Amino acid sequence: MKNYWWKILAAALVLYTIVAGFLLSVPAQPILHETIRNLYFHVPMWFGMMTILFISLWHSIKYLSKSDIQSDIVASQAAHTGMLLGFLGIVTGSVWAKYTWGAWWVSDTKLNGAAITLLIYLAYFILRGSLDEEQKRARISAVYNIFAYVMLIVFLMILPRLNDSLHPGNGGNPGFNKYDLDSTMRMVFYPAVAGWILLGVWMMTIKVRIEKLKRKILMNE
């Protein structure tokens, strides 16, 4: 119980998000209508992705200072999990865009940023794949991971604030906190964010354990 209470919490929060997210009342807004419920699924994906990519960055820095191969395993598996969440974020965002903006994809700084994120981490995996030696792969991909994450922050945090954007919360568009006048959505949104982040971390720890077992088997052969 001491060590896995947060896993139960994650499951409970995500379950609550799904039930309450579909059943509780939401503010009636033009254009958005019921699609506003996607807020509980689309936005937490990005929160989760950034958290898990930050874990990946943290372990890359740790690898460079300590040269412990365990950190490299965590960094790479966290990047994998982060990619999964990012992909889900793009899919949920794309469906939402179809119903509100009328197109699956529009050219927009925020959307381009999302696409670039996926490209950067795909490049990271290709870099990992093209290095054979374990220590060398860990070191060089850690350097690229740190470099890429910083450029990503520039892309995602600074550029959208300078450009016009269709996306809520940017370029003069109000974020969703303006719509949620009576705070009913907050009661679902905050638990949703916490729940999805915890679920992402849980998935990451499982992936790390699988990877460690794989290496153990390889060592014993």
Added chain:
Amino acid sequence: MRNKYALGGIMLYVVSTVFVSYLSFRQIINVPTWNALFWIILLFASINGVAKSFIGENRGRLLYLYTLVSPQAVIMSKIIYNSLLLLLISGLCLFVYSLFIGNLVQDMPLFLLTLLLGSFGFSSLLTMVSAIASKTSNNFTLMAILSFPIMMPLLMVLLKLSKNAIDGLENWDLNYLLVLMFINVIIIALSYLLFRYLWRD
């Protein structure tokens, strides 16, 4: 660079790319097309020019360098050298491009400033990526794959600034200039900090 032909080669690369664009476009009067084509030519020329700084470098020579000086000195000198190289390339590119395809720029000082900051940014980023890519086996492919996504923020700011310069807006957009300098400083600081983990094998 100890190799005169490499420099000549990259110059010829720029000239012939511009000439090919001239043959297919003749004159360009559309501003976004002019801007995009110019930066695409410059982007590819920069990648080709800077890729050589680590890839294809003799291992013995690198080892010799590392016994003499600190890794920070190596990366900084490579970045400075590549910045000068890219300044030369971008100057040549602008000249040939204006000659064949036409010059639409109305605010030349801003355009040159953008070009200068862009050359520094490109050179520091590509030098670092070239150092990473040189450690792998298929390094030229990887150079492009690794550099394109992380160059995007830089490229977006550059495109926007040079678009402003072409349109000749009354006021300079200081926000974008500041962001561009900020990106340059970050890239150089990261290269300075991270390069020492790259070179030891």
